[in-house]
Amino acid sequence: MSLIFLPLLPGFALMAAPLVASEVWLHIWLDPQWSFALLATLVSTLISVVGALCLSLFIVCGLWPSARWQGYVRRLPVLLAFPHVAFASGFLLLFSDHGWLMRLLPFELPVDKEGVALGIMLAFKETWFLLWFASLQLNQQQLEQQLTIARSLGYGPLHSRLLTLVPQLLPRLGWALVATTAYSLSVVDVAVILGPSNPPTLAVLAWQWMNDSDPLQQAKGMAASLLLLTLLAGLILVGRIVWHWVGARLGQFSGYRSALDIRIFSAGMTTSLAIIGFAAVAILSLWSLADGWFYPALFPNSLSLSGWQLADYDTLLTTLWLALVSSLLGTAIVLLWLEGCPRRFDLWVLLPLILPALPLAAGQYQILLRIEQEGTWQAVTWSHLLWVVPYTLLVLKPAWLRLDPRHALVARTFGWSGWKILWCIKIPLLLRPLLGALAMGFSVSVEQYLPTLYAGAGRFATVTTEAVALSSGGDPQQLAIQALLQIVLPAGMFIFTLQISRLIGHYRQGLR
Incomplete structure (x- = not known):
């Protein structure tokens, strides 16, 4: 675990270096892009976090603990598997200036310079994450x-949940909201696809500065990363203040009773989110088969498989084996961590979820340069x-x-060792999880986008890096x-793990 989290140290060191260089901050202040980039970052982040939280609470207050809620929770892992980049690509082809939905409107929407579309897309995607975390x-x-x-005292379906459920759920969602905020602040790949471009969000601007050959520009990129971390701390503080004010007013039984019921609307919201995801997949599928589709036509001239025949499938194979090796190693490491370490240290393992990804990926690259391992498959997997x-730990x-x-305890009375208990008792009981x-x-x-670019030194093309590169290349089909x-x-x-899980449950009825 220490070998995996070693990049945290150089990542913090790289961000701390600009603190002693006042000229770096002066150059950032004089740069005409940074103020607009900061505004776009704040707007997209607030829309993402507040929107995802409101949508999640709306669905929970309407459906929990009904059978519909239980069924929706069982489908959440599939929705969570929808990659951000693919979702953003579908959004781009639907809602961009020449997107499919824009062709239906009789007027043009204003140019999005504040990252509103990016915030809305992230709000929809992060709602599934918050719902999954809330279900736990x-x-x-x-x-x-x-x-x-509360219901027996005459409070309606929504009012009873606002008085009993929401005051207890919100504090438990604290770390999930911090992770959502950190991701929205520091996301690069999705912001390149869907965010404003001139100027971009602060995370994309920092990434562009760090890729510059000028040492001053690289220092500006690290200073911008530190600014992202400062923004995260500031938003967490604001969130605590808001919760202190709201929490004191929630859960107070004043005697007023409301019979409002939002179950139908909550069910409609879950359906709408699923339709948005389906629409993104549908427009991607249609574009992949389009043989000539020019603005403002609503449908392509014809459909063919020529695009699939010309596609580069090496990216698919590279992504497949990288993900297989990483997930197998990660699961084994987490299993050993749970077996051998106290739970009070779990918070340190979750740090990459609440820190900007850019300095961490740069810290990994610095270590790989020192040991001359950049551009190798071992480096990318690590x-x-x-x-x-x-x-995986979550x-x-x-x-x-x-x-x-x-x-x-019973196994130890038989003289079994810790390793034998792990392999013969705990792992069989945990096969499905x-x-x-x-x-x-x-x-x-x-x-993963930034780690693949940095650790792979540009030598490993995955479906994610290729999709981000093509988003500004003018080839929507590819x-x-x-x-x-x-x-x-x-x-x-x-699907594969689900089938294996069902097979295990069929032959081992006690694990159902």
């Missing part, structure tokens, strides 16, 4: 009992583990904590094909 916090009988008592391991930890400790963690780690590895290939990989892994 709501499996408590006490909450259902409190909800039943770079992916920094993000695969935390997400999936596997709840199942690990639900293990009955009496099984291990392990498969889920493996699928999640696989999808996270598929999505962009759609690479985005679809990015969807196929995690979807195939989730």
